[in-house]
Amino acid sequence: MDFxxxxxxNFLAAQEHNVSIYELEWLILRLSDLxxxxxxxxxxxxxxxxxxxxxxxLDCLWQKRLRNRIPVQYLTGxxxxxxxxxxxxPAVLIPRPETELIIDIVxxxxxxxxxxxxxxxxxxxxxxxxxISLAQYFAQAQVHAVDCSEAALEIAKLNAHKNQQQxxxxxxxxxxxxxxLNLETKLAGIVSNPPYIxxxxxxxxxxxxxxxxxxxxxDGGDDGLDAIRELIAIAxxxxxxxxxxxxxxxxxxxxxxxxxxxxxxxxxxxQIHQDYSGIERFVCANKK
Ligand SMILES: C[S@@+](CC[C@H](N)C(=O)[O-])C[C@H]1O[C@@H](n2cnc3c(N)ncnc32)[C@H](O)[C@@H]1O
Numbered sequence: 001m002d003f004x005x006x007x008x009x010n011f012l013a014a015q016e017h018n019v020s021i022y023e024l025e026w027l028i029l030r031l032s033d034l035x036x037x038x039x040x041x042x043x044x045x046x047x048x049x050x051x052x053x054x055x056x057x058l059d060c061l062w063q064k065r066l067r068n069r070i071p072v073q074y075l076t077g078x079x080x081x082x083x084x085x086x087x088x089x090p091a092v093l094i095p096r097p098e099t100e101l102i103i104d105i106v107x108x109x110x111x112x113x114x115x116x117x118x119x120x121x122x123x124x125x126x127x128x129x130x131x132i133s134l135a136q137y138f139a140q141a142q143v144h145a146v147d148c149s150e151a152a153l154e155i156a157k158l159n160a161h162k163n164q165q166q167x168x169x170x171x172x173x174x175x176x177x178x179x180x181l182n183l184e185t186k187l188a189g190i191v192s193n194p195p196y197i198x199x200x201x202x203x204x205x206x207x208x209x210x211x212x213x214x215x216x217x218x219d220g221g222d223d224g225l226d227a228i229r230e231l232i233a234i235a236x237x238x239x240x241x242x243x244x245x246x247x248x249x250x251x252x253x254x255x256x257x258x259x260x261x262x263x264x265x266x267x268x269x270x271q272i273h274q275d276y277s278g279i280e281r282f283v284c285a286n287k288k
Contacts, residue, residue, distance in 0.1 A: 001059075003050045004042065010062055017066045024062065030076045031058060069207040081129045084136075086159045088127055091151035093217035095129035098275040099193050099248055103133045105273050105282055110189060110244050116140055118188020118240070123174055123231065124148075126217060128156030128167065130191055135165035141188070144168045146177055149216055174227070175234045189244040190235050194227035196220040196249045224250065228257055236266040239287040246284035254280035261285050 007024075014021045025039055032054060038046055050058075061075045073079045073094045079086050081095040082103065088094055110116070117140045122131035125145035135143040145167050147153050153169050160167045170177035197218045203210060209218070220226050228247055235245050245267065249257060254272045261267040267285040275281035 001052075001055060003047050003055060006055060006059065010059075013066060019066060023065065023072045027062060027065070027072050027076065028058060030072075030078065031061075070212055071208045074212060079127075081127075082133055084129065084132055084159070084163050086127050086129055086132075087155055087162070089151075089155055090212055091149060091214060092127040092155050093213055095127055098277070098279075098281055099129065101273070101275055102130060102191060102193065102246060102248060102282060103137060105246060105284060106134065106189065106191060106244065107137060109284060114240065114242070115188045115244060118142075118243075119144070119183065119186055120189045120191065121146065121178065121183075121187055121238070123190065123192040124194045124217070124227070125156050125169070126152050126193075128159040130193060131156065131167050132160050132163050132165045134191065135160070135167055136163070142168070144170060144178065144181075144183075146170045146172060146174065148173050149214065152214075152217075174230055175238065178238065184237055185240060187238045187243055188240060189246075190231070190239060191246050192227075192231055193248040194220065194231065196224045196228060196247075196253065198222060198224040224253060225256065225260075228253075229260065232257075232260050232264055232267075236264070236287050241287060243287045244284065245287065246282055248282055250281075251279045254283055257283045 010024055011021055014024050032049055034046060034049055064070050064075060065072055071094055073088050074090055077087055077089060079088050079094055082100050116138050119142045120134050122145045125131050125147045128145060131143050131145035145156060150171055153171055157169055195218050197220055199219050199221060202215055202219045231247060258270050261270050266288055268288045270285040272280050273282040
């Protein structure tokens with residue numbers, strides 16, 4: 001099969017299946033040593049670089065993408081997030097571009113030494129994306145990461161190793177694994193992208209998400225806020241005075257979370273931050 005014939009056919013097939021043509025390009029670039037210009041300029045040396053075996057493999061993966069709606073990141077088992085190369089599998093949520101901003105917000109708000117040299121926790125670490133990025137940014141800090149999925153923790157450990165970051169991983173339910181570590185009133189910061197989608201909505205997301213991503217990573221209970229309520233209630237026991245608290249959430253939840261933080265009475269400096277699309281995506285605060 002000729003590469004360009006295959007490419008043109010599948011370019012059209014992507015549009016018919018309502019799949020972004022950039023995903024086709026992404027898959028080709030991930031699996032070959034071509035660059036974007038090769039594709040855009042229809043470079044002649046492509047046919048030498050794409051062997052028949054590679055083309056067969058590309059076709060096999062791409063048909064799974066179109067027919068079974070499997071996300072391309074699960075098909076290749078990898079994703080780039082900030083400057084990290086991360087392994088992913090269906091045991092972990094594919095880290096999203098909008099979540100990248102959580103690190104920038106932390107960096108902007110936590111310039112003092114107490115944060116840079118402090119102890120940080122990423123709750124619900126999944127692939128380890130946030131914890132690894134925190135460890136990279138706060139090179140002097142101690143970073144812990146918690147998840148209740150053993151399979152996710154296995155991936156997160158691999159990713160920390162691959163990206164040469166030291167993180168202490170713990171298995172269990174939110175703060176529970178921290179209880180025996182003598183960390184009460186010792187944390188400089190708590191960061192979390194918890195499950196926040198209302199249970200009924202989880203069943204009606206894009207098929208790529210509903211059918212392939214772990215519901216444990218998505219389902220936040222009836223109103224989506226079960227995990228966030230728990231993080232608000234317990235975090236003050238673990239944070240130092242002025243310790244930083246931040247969560248990611250979905251459109252429509254930020255004002256509710258602001259009220260929950262206010263009503264708790266132990267937080268100050270409550271801020272809402274938007275993502276790249278202008279959605280109120282993060283709420284952060286400091287412990288009083
Ligand atoms: C939305 S995903 C976030 C993954 C990753 N931090 C990211 O941003 O890509 C939420 C994570 O929380 C974990 N999780 C769900 N319930 C939990 C619980 N009760 N205790 C600890 N982790 C939990 C899930 O396994 C999942 O990895």
